[in-house]
Amino acid sequence: xxxxxxxxxxxxxxxxxxxxxxxxxxxxxxxxxxxxxxxxxxxxxxxxxxxxxxxxxxxxxxxxxxxxxxxxxxxxxxxxxxxxxxxxxxxxxxxxxxxxxxxxxxxxxxxxxxxxxxxxx
Amino acid sequence: xxxxxxxxxxxxxxxxxxxxxxxxxxxxxxxxxxxxxxxxxxxxxxxxxxxxxxxxxxxxxxxxxxxxxxxxxxxxxxxxxxxxxxxxxxxxxxxxxxxxxxxxxxxxxxxxxxxxxxxxx
DNA sequence: TTATTATATGAACATATATTCATATGTATA
DNA sequence: TATACATATGAATATATGTTCATATAATAA
Numbered sequence: 001x002x003x004x005x006x007x008x009x010x011x012x013x014x015x016x017x018x019x020x021x022x023x024x025x026x027x028x029x030x031x032x033x034x035x036x037x038x039x040x041x042x043x044x045x046x047x048x049x050x051x052x053x054x055x056x057x058x059x060x061x062x063x064x065x066x067x068x069x070x071x072x073x074x075x076x077x078x079x080x081x082x083x084x085x086x087x088x089x090x091x092x093x094x095x096x097x098x099x100x101x102x103x104x105x106x107x108x109x110x111x112x113x114x115x116x117x118x119x120x121x
Numbered sequence: 122x123x124x125x126x127x128x129x130x131x132x133x134x135x136x137x138x139x140x141x142x143x144x145x146x147x148x149x150x151x152x153x154x155x156x157x158x159x160x161x162x163x164x165x166x167x168x169x170x171x172x173x174x175x176x177x178x179x180x181x182x183x184x185x186x187x188x189x190x191x192x193x194x195x196x197x198x199x200x201x202x203x204x205x206x207x208x209x210x211x212x213x214x215x216x217x218x219x220x221x222x223x224x225x226x227x228x229x230x231x232x233x234x235x236x237x238x239x240x241x242x
Numbered sequence: 243t244t245a246t247t248a249t250a251t252g253a254a255c256a257t258a259t260a261t262t263c264a265t266a267t268g269t270a271t272a
Numbered sequence: 273t274a275t276a277c278a279t280a281t282g283a284a285t286a287t288a289t290g291t292t293c294a295t296a297t298a299a300t301a302a
Contacts, residue, residue: 018179024189028174028236033167035239041165045260046154049161053149058139062279068145075261077280096269096278106238110231115149117227118156166290183249196291198250217248217299 042086043111047071047079052102052111055089059101163207164232168192169200173223173232176210180222 028036042048047069054060054068062080066073080100083089090103102108149157163169168190175181175189183201187194201221204210211224223229 018181018185020185020188023175023178023181023185026178027189028171030167030171032236032239033170033174036235037165037167037170039235039239040161040170044158044162044165046151046158047260049154049158050149050151053154054144057144057147060139060144064139064141064144067141068148072262073279074263074281078260081280093268093279098279106234110234113227113231114157114160118153118160168290184247193292194249195251195293199290202250214249214298219249 039086042083042088043107045079047075048083051076051079051083051100052088052107055100055102056108056111059092059099061097061099063097065100160207163204163209164228166200168196169204172197172200172204172221173209173228176221176223177229177232180213180220182218182220184218186221 043052050069051065054065060068062073062076065071065076065080069076080089080091084091088102088104088107089100092099092101164173171190172186175186181189183194183197186192186197186201190197201210201212205212209223209225209228210221213220213222
């Protein structure tokens with residue numbers, strides 16, 4: 001009798017040791033994985049990392065951010081929108097100017113922990 | 122005397138309130154921002170989120186991961202390489218099969234905290 | 243050696259993403 | 273009202289990224 005690829009592998013690499021069905025059942029759902037990924041993705045760009053880091057120091061208007069980051073107003077604005085979409089930052093309007101600040105304590109925690117982590121290795 | 126764009130804005134949106142030069146001086150460097158971004162970027166894809174989540178349950182060989190994730194071997198292998206590059210996972214070879222496991226306690230912490238965080242909002 | 247199995251990897255392709263440009267929107271001021 | 277200013281946004285473009293396909297590598301067994 002022919003063995004299928006799966007049968008063969010289950011014998012060798014895991015079959016007897018792991019209950020794949022059980023692990024598969026416990027695995028995070030695709031939609032949840034997407035949500036989590038989108039959240040981390042927001043921190044996965046150097047411009048946005050800088051924005052978060054800057055706003056950790058102080059609330060700032062868009063123009064200030066363009067000065068601090070040395071980037072175009074449009075680019076900064078686009079990234080702020082993305083960060084707003086995942087609720088990492090919020091805005092406060094005063095006349096013509098819009099002040100941005102962090103809107104998620106969790107981000108500050110994670111961010112600080114990760115900075116420390118990456119420094120120490 | 123003409124006012125430049127900057128002069129004008131400094132008066133209105135921040136000039137008197139924030140010392141931009143000081144904030145700029147404290148801002149994370151571009152290379153550090155890139156490192157941090159790359160680290161978070163590794164968690165910014167649903168497939169890799171699933172891999173991390175699965176390995177949190179148990180060490181597993183590549184073939185097991187393909188079964189649990191219901192994905193092609195090549196795709197899984199490529200993503201594992203990426204996770205290895207940022208040292209989130211490590212491998213252990215036994216004969217033909219390669220067992221992967223988490224290689225970063227920090228990842229587990231961050232990951233768990235974020236799952237909780239996203240569930241609660 | 244030859245065949246089989248487990249994993250890795252380069253190339254190709256499709257999709258996603260970041261920045262720029264031009265312009266729109268909203269607000270204050272002359 | 274007309275003008276200037278601060279920010280937002282759609283379109284375009286270049287680059288990055290994820291998956292697939294074909295194949296390479298490494299280890300084992302026949």
